[in-house]
Amino acid sequence: xxxxxxxxxxxxxxxxxxxxxxxxYTNYSPAYxxxxxxxxxxxxxxxxxxxxxxKEKRKERLKVTFDTTLKQSLFHITASQPADSATYLCxxxxxxxxxxxxxxxxxxxxx
Amino acid sequence: EPEVTxxxxxxxxxxxxxxxxxxxxxxxxxxxxxYRQILGQKVEFLVSFYNNEISxxxxxxxxxxxxxxxxxxxxxxxIRSTKLEDxxxxxxxxxxxxxxxxxxxxxxxxQLSVL
Numbered sequence: 001x002x003x004x005x006x007x008x009x010x011x012x013x014x015x016x017x018x019x020x021x022x023x024x025y026t027n028y029s030p031a032y033x034x035x036x037x038x039x040x041x042x043x044x045x046x047x048x049x050x051x052x053x054x055k056e057k058r059k060e061r062l063k064v065t066f067d068t069t070l071k072q073s074l075f076h077i078t079a080s081q082p083a084d085s086a087t088y089l090c091x092x093x094x095x096x097x098x099x100x101x102x103x104x105x106x107x108x109x110x111x
Numbered sequence: 112e113p114e115v116t117x118x119x120x121x122x123x124x125x126x127x128x129x130x131x132x133x134x135x136x137x138x139x140x141x142x143x144x145x146y147r148q149i150l151g152q153k154v155e156f157l158v159s160f161y162n163n164e165i166s167x168x169x170x171x172x173x174x175x176x177x178x179x180x181x182x183x184x185x186x187x188x189x190i191r192s193t194k195l196e197d198x199x200x201x202x203x204x205x206x207x208x209x210x211x212x213x214x215x216x217x218x219x220x221x222q223l224s225v226l
Contacts, residue, residue: 101153
């Protein structure tokens with residue numbers, strides 16, 4: 001079956017460091033992947049979308065890469081801040097235009 | 112920035128009761144969705160809605176669930192006879208439908224507690 005997986009449940013880093021989160025997919029080749037941020041008790045908020053023909057996309061301190069050989073997307077937050085602490089969700093949109101989410105990685109940035 | 116609004120933010124109900132969760136999607140959006148998230152679990156797709164009909168529904172969306180767009184602005188999710196396992200956060204989402212813009216906008220959710 002087609003899967004999208006975020007293997008790290010939690011990531012704990014020091015303020016100022018770069019956080020790197022991983023999203024793996026199996027048994028299909030998505031045309032693009034999306035990343036969302038979810039704060040406790042809130043809905044997901046869209047951050048970035050990267051297409052299969054884009055190796056990298058940036059938005060301020062955020063960077064996403066897409067490696068179709070490894071079947072993997074990496075999400076980086078540079079110069080991390082405590083306010084970046086949240087759960088980050090990787091998602092793919094399937095052919096019927098519904099979004100399928102990974103289980104998320106909970107990021108904690110320590111001051 | 113336009114946003115999806117959901118009411119109520121919290122709903123407590125007795126098992127077997129009917130609940131209606133309400134959503135106002137972004138006004139020019141064409142695709143509407145309900146998702147749910149059980150505490151500590153992933154965000155799961157329930158149903159998608161386009162052109163006044165259900166486009167797709169998941170296995171979770173059984174006969175106890177229904178959706179409606181009663182007017183040009185509201186989008187509701189009804190659970191006819193709630194079960195304990197329906198306790199979750201329910202998110203409404205919308206998308207504008209342009210082929211180049213696939214991101215979803217989510218509301219803040221309704222926390223449903225079935226006692």
